[in-house]
């Protein structure tokens with residue numbers, strides 16, 4: 001029973017991100033100049049890659065994870081050794097506070113696979129921004 005409720009609430013969360021459209025549009029605008037290069041470099045599926053920010057969908061796909069890493073490196077949000085640059089997230093990406101950036105660093109600190117880390121960090125950002133909008137509508 002508890003597990004059912006947990007799974008249902010996970011599903012509900014996944015399909016009800018509380019991200020304002022203008023914020024989501026600005027995320028897409030920042031990432032778009034690097035889409036072709038990063039799709040090519042990662043071998044990511046074009047539709048799936050566009051759906052990350054377009055629909056906030058994060059399927060478990062290794063190429064998409066490396067697509068996210070490529071985008072983050074291009075934007076200076078991650079160093080090529082896989083180190084996240086939280087200050088860059090705050091300055092370059094709409095709606096990210098220093099607290100959110102730091103919480104997501106803590107959240108992903110133990111992930112050794114750098115593509116996975118980039119993807120999970122991005123997903124953490126979506127969750128945190130969504131949650132902050134739930135708390136301060």
Ligand SMILES: *[C@@H]1O[C@H](CO)[C@@H](O)[C@H](O)[C@H]1NC(C)=O
Nearest residue numbers: 098099100102103104105106
């Ligand atoms: C991140 O982790 C550090 C060290 O454990 C802690 O001091 C800090 O408060 C954490 N930051 C956030 C925003 O949770």
